[in-house]
Amino acid sequence: MEGNYYARRKFALLKNLLEYIGIEPGRLHFSWISSAESTKFQRVAKEVSDAVQAVGPANKLIKELAEVA
């Protein structure tokens, strides 16, 4: 239980920081869903998917150099 509350603080800061450096708002989502809330899970999954599609492909934070095997 408590872990959710600690995580909420960390997450609020991370979300703000990512948006601050220019990652579009709407890429990062966070929700509390119990294992009993299947309808909420479905709704949130759809919302996340719609929001991310609306922002389009993520072109930032992609590495340009080839990876070395």
Added chain:
Amino acid sequence: MIRYTEKIRQAARQLLESGKVDVFIGFRKGTVPMMSEPTLIRNAQAAETLHWDSNCGINLANYLPKRSERIGIVAKGCDSRNIVTHIVENQIRREQLIIVGVPCEGMVDRRKVTRMAGGDILDVVEEESRIIVTGKAGQQTFDKKDVLQENCAICIHRNPVVYDELVADLVEEQKDVDRYEDIRAIEDKTPEERWEYFQKLIEPCIRCYACRNACPLCYCPTCFVDESKPQWLGKSIDRTDTMTFHFLRAYHCAGRCTDCGACERACPVGIRVRKFTKKLEKDIKELYDWEAGLALDERPPLDRYRPDDPNGFIL
């Protein structure tokens, strides 16, 4: 501020002679102008080498973690707040420390002075509120308040928050300072503009990690940037790796950063890395009403919660 030197030497001599401390951490004059450097001394004679002026901007709390001796340490406002953070995070015990507090009037930005003087500087003499600089072009006098480090100009905790003795009377704290003007200006941009802004900001970064090394908060035995199994972060100067390094470094300082400016001061290419850490400092203040390093008996903000914390972003 230069007048503090004699008081600091006295304090160090007395502490070392009486055996109250094993080691004393302070500053000595650097080999080039405006570069006072940290020094650790272990005998009373060496107290003569101690020095204090407006170039002692590096944060001495950086030298405390994992030490087992009894330590005397010089601390201005920001150093003392980082000492508090170290005590709270169990990096050092309060009983080990004798803190010689320095009421601070701000540190000088040597890059600003060099710029204003129009080139290399050969000698610097400091008076009460003036800096007299001798460069190739001749002698110039600057008002100290015009050449302060950015973080010092907006500092609201100039006096040490914990100390055992003081080298001078407490100074008046600055009031009505707008600490986050620059951060708000960035926040007002569009995401695209902000991305461009930060790409440009970190462009000169050579991944030397001087910002990390100068920071008293970075004391993990193995840093996430150095780990190879798993490798969290690429080692290249690909802009994605560099960006990830900077924002994760800042994120690790959330709720702990005292805006001492050691990172910016240490950067060899002059990146204003405080643009990252200051955003978190602002958010922590606004969301959780917390300023780092002010209290010995409170847990830091990321080690706490309130059930009614801000919640709007949760779906």
